[in-house]
Amino acid sequence: MTRLRLPLLVVALLALVCAGGYAVLRSAYHDEKDRRDLSDLTRSSPWPPDDLLVPDDLPRSGTLGWLDRLGLDIAYGLRTRDGRTVPVVWQQHHPAPDGSLADGVDCDVRTIHVCTDAGDGLTLVVTRDTDNSDPATALYLFAADQVLSVSVQGPDPVTADDLRGALTRTHHPSDGELLALLRGPGYQTDWS
Template identity: 60%
Template sequence: MSRRRLVLAAVLLLVVGGIGYAGLRIEHHHAKNQRDLADLTRLSPWPRDQLLIPDDVTGPGTVGWLERGGLDIAYQLRTADGRTVPVLWRLRVPQPARGLPAGVDCGSPRVRTCTDLSGGSTLIVTHDTDNSDPSIALYRTDGAKVRAIEVQGPDPVGVDELTAALTRVHRPSDAELLDLLRHDGYQTDWS
C-alpha cells in the first residue's frame, strides 16, 4: 500500500469514527434527557401532554416545580407599563367542594377578600396580617385544573394583566419542560 493510500485510509477512519462518536454522544444526551423528563414529571397529576405553561415564561431566573398537587412556576411578569414583577403561576388540582386548590380559603374576610369575576375566575386579595403578607391572586377554574397567578408584595398588577397571564398559555415541549424543571445541579444518575 502506498503512503498516500495509508494516509487517506487513516483520515477516512478518523472521520467515520468522529461521526460515530458524535452520534453516540447525541444519543446519550437524548436518552439522559428522556430519563430526566420522566423523573421530573413522574409525580404530575396529569400526563405531560395536558400540562400548560404561560406563553411569556421564558427568561433568566424562571424556575418550576411539578408535584402531586400540580405545577408551580416562578417568573418575572412584564406589565403593560414596562415593569417586571415577580409572580407565582400555578396549574393546580382543585378541591372537589370549593373548586380552589388546597390551602386557598376565602373564609376569613379579615385576612382575604374574594371576588367572583364570573366565568370561573376568582380574585383573591390577601391583606397584610400577622400571619400573611399582602398579595393579589387570580384563580381560574378550568375543569380538572385550576390556573392561578399570584403577585406578592406591594407591586400593583391589574386584573387584565393577570387574566392575560392565565389565558395566554401553551402545551410545553419536552425541551421547555426540561429547561423549566431541571434546576442547576439536578442529576438523575451518575452517567
C-alpha cells in the same frame, strides 16, 4: 508520492468515520438521558406530561419550575402593562375537594381575603396584610379538574389585567421546554 497519499487518505477517512460514530453515540446517550430525566421529573405529577400547561410568555432565563403530586409551580418575572417586572408564582393544581380555591384561600373570610369576579371564569383574590398573612394579589381560573393561578406576593401593585394573560394564554410544553423548566441549577440524576 502516490503511495504516501493513500495511507494518509485511509487514516483521514477512518478518523472521520470514528468521529461520526462518536457523535451519533453521544447524541443517543443525551437523548436517553433526557427521556429518563423527563420521566423522573414528571413521575409524581397528577397529570401526564401532555396535560401540563405553561404560560406563553415565560422568559427564557430566571424561570424555575417544580412538579409534584399537587401540580406544577413556576416562578418567574411577569412583565406588567406599565413595563415593570414583578415576581410571580404560576400554578396548575387540582381544586380543593370542596371545589374551593387552592392553597387554603377562603373567600368567605372577608377580613383577610377580598374576592372579586374578574369575568371569563376568573376570580381576583387580594389578601390583606395581617398578623398571620402577607399582602398578595392572585388571579384564579377554574377549568375542569384543575385550577390555574398566578400570584404576586408583597405590596407590588398589579391588576387583574396584568395577570390575565398568564392564565388565558397557555400552551402544552414540548419535552425540551418542560425539561428546561424543571431541571433546576445543579440538577443531577444517577445517570448524569
